[in-house]
Amino acid sequence: MNYSFLPDLLALMILIVILLLLRRRHPQGRADIWLLGLFFTLVEAIAHPFYPQNGFPPKALHLIVMDCYLMGGVVFIWASGGYPFSKNTELIYLALNSLPLLAITTLYGLHVYSAVAFFACMASGLVIGVASSLYLRHNSKYAILHVCGWLGMGYLIHRAEYREAVYWSLCCVYTIAAVNFQRRLAHKSTGKLAIVTGFTIWALCLLLHPWIVTYRAYAEIASHIWNMQKSLISIGMILVMLEEQVSSNEWLALHDELTGLPNRRLFADRLSLAIERADRVRSRLALLILDLNGFKIINDTMGHQAGDQVLREVSSHLRKSVRASDTLARLGGDEFIIVATDLEAGQSADHFVEAVRSAMERPIMVEGHSMVVSASLGMAVYPDDADDSMKQGPEFPPKIGNLKAGVEKNSTTVAIAGGQG
DSSP: OOGGGHHHHHHHHHHHHHHHHHHHHSOOHHHHHHHHHHHHHHHHHHHGGGSOSSSOOOHHHHHHHHHHHHHHHHHHHHHHTOOSSOHHHHHHHHHHHHHHHHHHHHHHHTTOOOHHHHHHHHHHHHHHHHHHHHHTSOOHHHHHHHHHHHHHHHHHHHTTOHHHHHHHHHHHHHHHHHHHHHHHSOTTOHHHHHHHHHHHHHHHHHHHHHHHHHOGGGHHHHHHHHHHHHHHHHHHHHHHHHHHHHHHHHHHHHBOTTTOOBOHHHHHHHHHHHHHHHHHHTOEEEEEEEEETTHHHHHHHHOHHHHHHHHHHHHHHHHHHSOTTSEEEEEETTEEEEEEEEEOTTOOSHHHHHHHHHHHTSOEEETTEEEOOOEEEEEEEETTSOOSSOOOOTTSOHHHHHHHHHHHHOSOOEEEOOOOO
16 A cells, blocks of 8 residues: 555545535535535545555556546536536536546556557547537537547557547546636636646646656656645635635625615615716706505515515516616615616606506516516605705715605605506
8 A cells, every 4th residue: 555645635635524514604506516526536536545556556446546537527527617508408418428538448447458449439439529519519619629639539549559548538628627617717716726727737747647657757746746736626616615605795795685686785885976976967866765565465475485576576677677877776675776867957757767667567476376566656856856954864874865855755656556466
């Protein structure tokens, strides 16, 4: 048994345990796929200490290691999410293109060096790669890449360089993972840098492995680099999860979790900016506050889950009724608020009311039933309806408090929509 692998194996196990604990505290679907990929990496790392220090490894151990290399790479490609199509299609595509590669790594792991068998796998991989690229991905560029990759392997098989052919295919798999992570992770992510660097090193190690085996003087340093990139990727994944959690917390601090709309805090900031802009360019803005009628009855009779669905559906309809320059927010409960900017002098805000009315008249589906929810709408225009007093709530600055008071004293509150279908 080669005990020199044990410290690196222990480090990898510790990092996987940390990732597991982090995933339990902050569940993320992608983390489950990452852990599956690291599981194959861990199995390969456990098998390596049992390799003989000199000579070729036993067939069983060699088979486990080679297939784990491949399956880990395929899972990491899936985790990188580099496909613009549905999850089921992605799995079909990956599975189809993994089968010929799995056959090749299995042949090599079992020490079967048959040109006929390798060429058969190569030909099937070429056909599957081109066909799946054209019919599943509808992309001829990927078909060309498959042709180049498989023909490169065919050339190595023709020269009876089976080890080089197998490690060439593994290098391609891990290169795809590196490219996908580079494209899909956030640009300013520290974890992304660690992950992409790790997969790039991994791909280079696989490409150079046949040469390292020939020149044993470089084997020790290559072994350290080989183990370094596994830890680098694990650390990168932990960093990405933490960064995404921080980003999620920042988003939740400014948005309503149920509807995804800006919350009271973010809306107050945006309304302050809108008022400053109106003062600067001497324009007007309209503030509309909307309360759902009978929402408590919906909660009491149909349950809070149905009430939540009503709020989500109403917010979705209202989103479509406002312009990109306007802000729609949920103040809490069944109260929504809209600020519509850039009203010209003398222009009426009635068309905003009409847009909200149309949005509320659309039926919504709640637990399989169609209904139309009624609401009341109050409107004020800044600076027309904002008084000069310093009336304000603890959550609003003076001018915003004045404008909100303008809505409350404005007599143009109207009932919109109504009834149930």
